[in-house]
Amino acid sequence: MVLVCVEDFEQKAKEHLEKNALDYYKSGAGEQFTLSLNREAFRKLRLRPRCLRDVSKLDVGCKILGEQMKWPLGIAPTAMQKMAHPDGEIGNARAAGKAGSIFILSTLSTTSLEDLAAGAPDTVKWFQLYIYKDRSITEKLVRRAEKANFKALVLTIDAPIFGHRRADVRNNFSLPSHLTLANFQGVKATGVVTATGASGINEYVSSQFDPTITWQDIKWLKSITQLPIVVKGILTAEDAVLAKEFGCSGVIVSNHGARQIDTVPASIEALPEVVRAVGNDLLVMMDGGVLQGNDIFKALALGAKTVFIGRPAVWALAYNGQKGVEEMLSVLRKDFEITMALIGCQSFKDIQSSMVIHESAYSKL
Ligand SMILES: Cc1cc2nc3c(=O)[nH]c(=O)nc-3n(C[C@H](O)[C@H](O)[C@H](O)COP(=O)(O)O)c2cc1C
Structure with missing residues (x-):
């Protein structure tokens, strides 16, 4: 069967994933309204x-934080990718690199940031960070990201605790015993995540992440690193203004794939x-809900300079490892180019906000 859209990759992924893992990747919070x-x-x-x-000569390249990317689509951080396929984060990152896409590595990855850097040296990599109660854990991660040539830190600010994902609680979800949170070998984080309970991952998060963090902690983060800081999880103008005031370089408008708090707006x-x-x-x-060109x-x-995808890369990885992600990115890229040509845009400078309009404009006719 030829796979022609991201949904095809999701269907294929279902044939390869255990229920525990499939539910973990798929779920949103609450009744999944925002999902x-x-x-x-x-x-x-x-x-x-x-x-x-x-539109004979399309140019969809773009510069993001000084890096020349081949198109405005990157891979969002998703935890524990080896649960989807043994190629895991390295396969995903290599595919991203080949496609000219940014890859963001999750703190909660099943590949360490050093192994990822060695395995995907040519990919532009950003590191997603959580702030731990023990600040020295976060500081060590920052040092390691700097040393491993990650180009930016993506601080996830919508997860002081994790959202209520019903399927994970029902499944008593935890990381399979043959996998570990690879950034924490030898540190107390390993093992906690395999504990049983409401959901192993939520237990880990509430024991380790610092729910007291505020915008002041951005000052601390900036004081320990020169890397650009992008905050991920912004859903309001007010927080975007604070991100600017506290010296962040960028924001990712995101509801964490609808996994944190239900009934927030779509990204x-x-x-x-x-x-x-x-x-x-x-x-x-x-990021959030991007499936097609x-x-x-x-x-x-609407003003974004680039978008990211989370689940689509996981589905493609589960289906066929690195090759699956390469195939999915190529399908998506082609679809984006068709959109650009048919809407009459040769490059980004041709894109106008008037080319997108809410459906309500037509119901008034
Ligand atoms: C299975 C899964 C794991 C995720 N893990 C993380 C994570 O570790 N850190 C983070 O900042 N966001 C995480 N996210 C959120 C994604 O980075 C991204 O915001 C979201 O997946 C985008 O929506 P999409 O899946 O519809 O593309 C996760 C999302 C999913 C689906």
């Missing part, structure tokens, strides 16, 4: 294509207010 909304909100946006505009719904608030001063990016286009037209 559906992340898709629905894209569907409510209509494209307004322009015609006769010479694509929150994007415009963030762009209005800080779009001239900060690099604004987004026209989703990427809509996010760009």
